[in-house]
Amino acid sequence: xxxxxxxxxxxxxxxxxxxxxxxxxxxxxxxxxxxxxxxxxxxxxxxxxxxxxxxxxxxxxxxxxxxxxxxxxxxxxxxxxxxxxxxxxxxxxxxxxxxxxxxxxxxxxxxxxxxxxxxxxxxxxxxxxxxxxxxxxxxxxxxxxxxxxxxxxxxxxxxxxxxxxxxxxxxxxxxxxxxxxxxxxxx
Amino acid sequence: xxxxxxxxxxxxxxxxxxxxxxxxxxxxxxxxxxxxxxxxxxxxxxxxxxxxxxxxxxxxxxxxxxxxxxxxxxxxxxxxxxxxxxxxxxxxxxxxxxxxxxxxxxxxxxxxxxxxxxxxxxxxxxxxxxxxxxxxxxxxxxxxxxxxxxxxxxxxxxxxxxxxxxxxxxxxxxxxxxxxxxxxxxxxxxxxxxxxxxxxxxxxxxxxxxxxxxxxxxxxxxxxxxxxxxxxxxxxxxxxxxxxxxxxxxxxxxxxxxxxxxxxxxxxxxxxxxxxxxxxxxxxxxxxxxxxxxxxxxxxxxxxxxxxxxxxxxxxxxxxxxxxxxxxxxxxxxxxxxxxxxxxxxxxxxxxxxxxxxxxxxxxxxxxxxxxxxxxxxxxxxxxxxxxxxxxxxxxxxxxxxxxxxxxxxxxxxxxxxxxxxxxxxxxxxxxxxxxxxxxxxxxxxxxxxxxxxxxxxxxxxxxxxxxxxxxxxxxxxxxxxxxxxxxxxxxxxxxxxxxx
Numbered sequence: 001x002x003x004x005x006x007x008x009x010x011x012x013x014x015x016x017x018x019x020x021x022x023x024x025x026x027x028x029x030x031x032x033x034x035x036x037x038x039x040x041x042x043x044x045x046x047x048x049x050x051x052x053x054x055x056x057x058x059x060x061x062x063x064x065x066x067x068x069x070x071x072x073x074x075x076x077x078x079x080x081x082x083x084x085x086x087x088x089x090x091x092x093x094x095x096x097x098x099x100x101x102x103x104x105x106x107x108x109x110x111x112x113x114x115x116x117x118x119x120x121x122x123x124x125x126x127x128x129x130x131x132x133x134x135x136x137x138x139x140x141x142x143x144x145x146x147x148x149x150x151x152x153x154x155x156x157x158x159x160x161x162x163x164x165x166x167x168x169x170x171x172x173x174x175x176x177x178x179x180x181x182x183x184x185x186x187x
Numbered sequence: 188x189x190x191x192x193x194x195x196x197x198x199x200x201x202x203x204x205x206x207x208x209x210x211x212x213x214x215x216x217x218x219x220x221x222x223x224x225x226x227x228x229x230x231x232x233x234x235x236x237x238x239x240x241x242x243x244x245x246x247x248x249x250x251x252x253x254x255x256x257x258x259x260x261x262x263x264x265x266x267x268x269x270x271x272x273x274x275x276x277x278x279x280x281x282x283x284x285x286x287x288x289x290x291x292x293x294x295x296x297x298x299x300x301x302x303x304x305x306x307x308x309x310x311x312x313x314x315x316x317x318x319x320x321x322x323x324x325x326x327x328x329x330x331x332x333x334x335x336x337x338x339x340x341x342x343x344x345x346x347x348x349x350x351x352x353x354x355x356x357x358x359x360x361x362x363x364x365x366x367x368x369x370x371x372x373x374x375x376x377x378x379x380x381x382x383x384x385x386x387x388x389x390x391x392x393x394x395x396x397x398x399x400x401x402x403x404x405x406x407x408x409x410x411x412x413x414x415x416x417x418x419x420x421x422x423x424x425x426x427x428x429x430x431x432x433x434x435x436x437x438x439x440x441x442x443x444x445x446x447x448x449x450x451x452x453x454x455x456x457x458x459x460x461x462x463x464x465x466x467x468x469x470x471x472x473x474x475x476x477x478x479x480x481x482x483x484x485x486x487x488x489x490x491x492x493x494x495x496x497x498x499x500x501x502x503x504x505x506x507x508x509x510x511x512x513x514x515x516x517x518x519x520x521x522x523x524x525x526x527x528x529x530x531x532x533x534x535x536x537x538x539x540x541x542x543x544x545x546x547x548x549x550x551x552x553x554x555x556x557x558x559x560x561x562x563x564x565x566x567x568x569x570x571x572x573x574x575x576x577x578x579x580x581x582x583x584x585x586x587x588x589x590x591x592x593x594x595x596x597x598x599x600x601x602x603x604x605x606x607x608x609x610x611x612x613x614x615x616x617x618x619x620x621x622x623x624x625x626x627x628x629x630x631x632x633x634x635x636x637x638x639x640x641x642x643x644x645x646x647x648x649x650x651x652x653x654x655x656x657x658x659x660x661x662x663x664x665x666x667x668x669x670x671x672x673x674x675x676x677x678x679x680x681x682x683x684x685x686x687x688x
Contacts (some may be wrong), residue, residue: 003200012620016358020493023365023380026380027379028379030377030379030571031377031378032375032376032377032380033375036376036643037650038646038650038651039376039642039645040375040377041374041375041377042371042378043216043642044368044372044638044641044642045365045368045380048361048365048368049361049365051357051361052358052361052362052365055354055357055361056358058354059354059358060355060404070352071352071353072352072353072354072675072676073356073675073679076220083409084278086582095412095413095575096411096412096413097411097413098411099590100410100411100413101410101615102409102412104406104410104411105310105407105612108403108587108608108611109608111591112591112608113657113669114602115591115601115604116601124588127584127588128584128585129586131580131583131584131587132578132580132581132584133411133580135410135414135578135579135580135583135584136414136582137578137580137581142582146581146584150585150588152597154588154592157238158237158592160239161241162237162240162243162596163240163595164237164240164592164595164599165599166592166595178609
């Protein structure tokens with residue numbers, strides 16, 4: 001293993017170690033009122049951060065010094081490794097794809113940002129159609145229909161039966177949500 | 188006698204039209220989730236959670252428990268018929284279940300699976316009825332050091348038994364515990380790691396961590412890998428051939444062994460149905476009469492993992508109901524449903540007549556549910572297997588939506604969607620870099636309880652931490668916890684020595 005790849009493998013643990021140290025410092029600045037002979041609210045997070053730091057330091061040293069080839073696995077991990085040959089190889093899908101993942105995460109984050117503005121119905125219909133297409137479904141018309149029908153079904157179920165107050169959106173989008181609700185008999 | 192009377196009352200509750208309908212829905216959904224591509228048992232229970240908000244607590248828990256039980260069985264169908272295990276629980280079924288199907292006996296293999304799920308489910312229900320109240324009585328006598336020790340055992344066992352390396356599991360656990368410290372602390376009311384952001388001052392709900400990491404994280408992982416399409420084209424003459432009573436009696440040893448393994452493993456936090464299934468198969472390989480033939484398609488190889496997987500449900504429900512400690516993803520969601528309905532599971536649950544009645548209704552629903560699951564498995568198998576052809580891209584889009592609605596509806600707070608999306612991305616990164624998710628989730632769930640019991644002990648015993656080791660019960664559990672943590676390392680060393688020899 002090259003020196004560069006060892007550093008690359010160790011980098012996430014170094015980052016976590018630095019974050020643990022930063023939060024350990026922050027924990028020391030937690031303000032509270034309590035008797036001086038008692039442990040304070042900083043003790044528990046500091047203990048956790050100390051243990052996190054120790055674990056990261058161990059992994060960091062292991063990866064820098066030995067390349068991290070050997071590790072002690074959890075029981076389930078060992079069992080799954082032993083059983084690996086029995087598993088059916090993954091079929092179809094064309095293998096891992098970073099752009100597909102990025103598009104999926106983008107659609108999800110877009111939904112989170114826009115649901116308040118567009119309202120539940122419009123944003124959900126758009127998200128469902130987009131995510132189905134990102135997932136590799138080849139028929140855009142069907143995806144759009146599933147999006148609209150699925151969104152309307154969810155509005156009906158959650159607003160009419162489960163009584164969840166879903167976001168209506170702003171301005172003209174709110175009018176669309178209200179019109180749909182009256183169409184579906186949701187009050 | 189009192190227990191049986193209470194159970195009879197539970198049956199009366201379950202057999203009301205509403206509860207019966209909810210139970211039937213839970214069974215169908217549980218089976219669909221187990222068969223549907225890309226969905227797992229825990230995800231299924233997560234997705235059902237928002238539907239329980241408008242229900243009373245009894246039907247809500249009945250629905251989720253029914254899904255939990257059926258989730259341990261449904262994936263067996265695709266594992267045996269198509270060599271596609273729905274999730275790790277079903278992997279041991281590939282060895283003898285799929286082999287038996289390949290030997291020209293798929294109907295018989297499905298029949299043995301059904302019989303095993305039935306026995307496991309009934310054992311599970313009986314264990315819950317017989318042991319929950321006595322365990323709750325014992326738990327009433329425990330003090331905070333013992334409680335902390337039990338929680339510590341739960342956390343260490345989830346680390347040692349889980350997937351990924353031990354160091355990664357520990358990092359995952361520390362992060363989960365750290366997440367649970369965000370917000371206002373319970374002892375002093377001090378604000379921690381909130382940075383003045385109102386959303387963080389309220390703390391991070393464990394349901395958000397769980398739904399994000401398990402639900403959305405898994406969707407992202409599958410999206411990254413690319414969705415495959417399993418074919419259910421061979422379902423033409425599909426049927427289930429139940430084994431005869433004599434055949435079942437001949438395998439009584441395998442049934443008894445695996446039921447016991449399932450219940451015991453189910454009680455251990457972090458172990459659950461998957462470990463139970465593997466351990467029971469391993470036990471059959473060591474102690475079974477026909478151990479030499481294991482792997483060639485014999486019934487014992489189907490009975491052992493399936494019975495253990497289903498009977499582990501009873502074991503897992505006992506610590507949840509009697510101590511409020513969930514040991515698995517599914518029981519953690521059920522705990523969430525309890526809390527959302529204002530019920531705190533724990534030793535006092537049987538002291539409150541109303542809550543005790545609800546618990547017995549859940550027990551009774553297990554008996555009825557197992558029966559219903561077997562009827563569905565027997566009569567609806569063709570339809571169930573057809574579900575396998577449903578496009579995963581469509582399923583995944585709806586999974587994300589249900590995760591969002593579940594997260595949003597719990598507190599009616601749009602900010603929670605950001606938290607859940609963040610944990611979804613973290614869940615993907617965990618899967619990608621082989622960090623187990625279970626310790627993160629269990630850490631975030633048990634963190635507040637662990638901290639409260641630790642702080643109370645320290646305050647009560649004048650900062651003397653040796654109290655965790657000097658009190659008999661706490662000391663025993665703490666030693667067990669340390670042994671659990673050391674176990675993977677010992678296993679690793681033994682394996683290395685074997686290789687070197």
